[in-house]
Amino acid sequence: MMKTSKKKESTNSGSRDDNPDANRAEESELCPGFQDVDAFVKYGLGAVLSATKASAGLPQAGDEYDFYRSFPGFQEFCESQGDKLLHCMSQIMQHHGCRSHIRDRNKLTGLEERFDLVVDSNDVILERAGILLDEADGVNRTQNPVMPAGFQPPKIVVSSWNRKGSSSGSRSETFRLLHAKNVARPQLKFKEKVDNSNTPFVPKIFIKPNALKPLPSYFSNKQIRKERPEDLDVPAALADFIHQQRTQEHVEDMFAHPYQYELDHLTIPEKLLSKPEPQMYKPMAETKLSFIDSLEELVALNGKLCQLPEFAVDLEHHSYRSFLGITCLMQISTREEDFIIDTLELRGEMHILNEAFTDPTIVKVFHGADSDIEWLQRDFGLYVVNLFDNHQASRALNLARHSLDHLLKNFCNVNSDKRYQLADWRIRPLPEEMIEYARADTHYLLYIYDCMRAQLLESNHGQPGLLQCVWNKSKDVSLKKYVKPIFTEESYLELQRKQKRSFNTQQLTTFRLLYAWRDKLARQEDESTGYVLPTHMMIKISEELPKEPQGIIACCNPVPPLVRQQVNELHLLVQQGREMPLLKAEMAAQKKKGLTTIKKAEVPLFGPHDTSRGSESGHPQLVADEVLVKQGVLFSEEDYKMDVDEQKISSLLAPAKITLFQELETPAGQRSLSVAQTKARSIIESFENPFRMYLPSSGAHVNKNAKFDPSSKIFEISKRWKLQSAEQQQKEMEVKKKSKEEAKQKARKLSEERTKAKQSYQESLRNIASVRQQATNSKDGGRKKARSGCEDGETTPKPSKKLMKSAEKSQKTEPPSEETFKPFDYAQSDLKVFDGSKAKDNTQFDPNRQAQDFRKKQKFPQGQKNNLSSGNRSMSYMKGKSERGFRHNWPKR
């Protein structure tokens, strides 16, 4: 590269005047040695690919690595290369103005933090690239508005299922969106309305097939679930109290994984740990395909699945025009047939598949099930017992890439066409191409499952260890729990932190207000936050603080429909921000002092299997304790110790006095502060408590992170780094042998228990009208879909808001932080919008209509390359971060 550019330089300098062509060529070069972006990208991708290949060729963590490590030459080589790499990364990070202490590599335990640094820097760099691409795209954008406002162009994402990967295909190929202009909102048809309220997710299950442990009464007893304080025939205050007391008994159940017990006691039968004979898939053309959109068909399918030893599953999802995201399609493949289920149509009935999905004797094969597991719970109350995740297998095999299209190529020699991955899956009727696409996603999975099991055994000299490990990893995936994005007063800080911009007080206040506005509106209107107001526009408005409403519009290109609609409201928020005294924001101040946050481990309420969803939407869920530490100790092995000053301070702190379910009473007068009071308050707020960063946790910035989540990538890596000694491994082998025998006995016992449980389940089924019976009934009743005789028309149990609040409190075990400004009090917001049809008087706007009007105004030539890119990115991806490395970038997972 250097050489070519030098050559050119010398020729040019000699002939500058007489050879205008050469001059032009030089001028038109993007950068030395590269004619244009394509050339540069091609070169870059080639380099990345060979690096990836090389790294895949390194000795594997574990035995292999340990062995190599015993050679001093290898050790030295690793050290020096490692240093070089870290230095290089450090420089890149510095160049982008990121924290870059990656090289202080004295201690191994710093790995998580370092990994975090890398992830953060990637976020920053990609975000920046996104914004620049956006700007470059700006001109096009105006003629290209169908993809609703404010998408950022796709960022190159390294993700397991980002199938085109970085090696092939152009952007437009990777992310082509088949977009219908006017897709009816499927939400309108949902019998049970979506619960966007700012309360934690409670499982939707109310009947538990294949139970070893019965479903807690909270779920099985309709009365408890439905009970609301207002139903009690006592004075309101007392009713609330009684309700809280009663619900309190169920808190633990409400947030547990309904199949935790069954999964904990799941043992993989011997047969599945021995070498399989791969069973070739049937050619797609010769395979029967059924499209399932009625209850009868679904019931029949469930019956069929229950007879099989295994089947493959995948989902398609939409996340742009919905707050939480919607599962639009389920694909199922058996060895003989393919099925496509219209989950928009059958949303309320999908739960009947639990009979097959939770049957421990039936293997469910997925590829990269992390999101699927959460979507199944969130939308259908479906759980998976006995999962095999091909993606996990691919990782265990250390294949060069783990995407489905790579596996397809590798095992089936099928070139997949992934153009529709990001299509708008709400479209009905589904175009032929999309059906074919969806079908191919599961059609080959069982064969790949066979092949990979065989290889896992082969690569481990016939020993089942590695295969067992994949089963365990898969089980961890199926133990994941869906966690709803929760808005807290500090959510915005998490997002702001990622922007790596320092805001002054006015800007930060505006950002906070916009963030709250966006969150509230997105929940109310059931739109993604990215649809309401994309983050980069929110930042632009906060930075510019436009004096006029028109200025807000000018910050957005194209203007999101809801921004246009509520521009006056937004203008008021900006004005409010501008009224802040102009001071250096506390964030900036903290940075200066060299402080950063370190997160403490898991949030107990949600257990270790949650991935938290930091993200664009950046809602931390429940607040984990945080400790602020000096950056200098980031990579230190020693636990952070308070210094004397801090100890003094913390001893000054009053101990937390929280009683469970005690409400934070806001004095009535406080609700309506006078202008002067507000100002005074904001001034006080703007003075940072100089000791704040030393305080243990109160008022610490909300932040939750999957870093300590055992299912997360980082955890896995750090585990791998903790090298095991050979003896240790030997010992483990012996223990394993013993426990294997025990396990056999246990398995026998379990299967007895299971038969018993099955019987009792059958009995319980007899009590309610059986699903099949319902199906027949409903056939007569003109396709009337009953969820279950007794459950029809029921709404999701909504935990009382107070209860949730106090549950949070009890978790945090920290004193309620000083009342700060509350942008929105959800208690006062009209929650009716969540539990049924929209309030009739809400004529303010119809987002759908808006979007259409908006589209009409602007031409969208058909077939034009659209920004689909940015399209359907769901907030639900955020969670994917643990799995996929890049946490906060879209399209991220």
Ligand code: AMP
């Ligand atoms: P898949 O498992 O590959 O079929 O993907 C399932 C769903 O995940 C798709 O329907 C998309 O909604 C979503 N998805 C897949 N890939 C991406 C991506 N790169 N960015 C955002 N969303 C994605």
Ligand code: MN
């Ligand atoms: Mn999938």
Ligand code: ZN
């Ligand atoms: Zn798929």
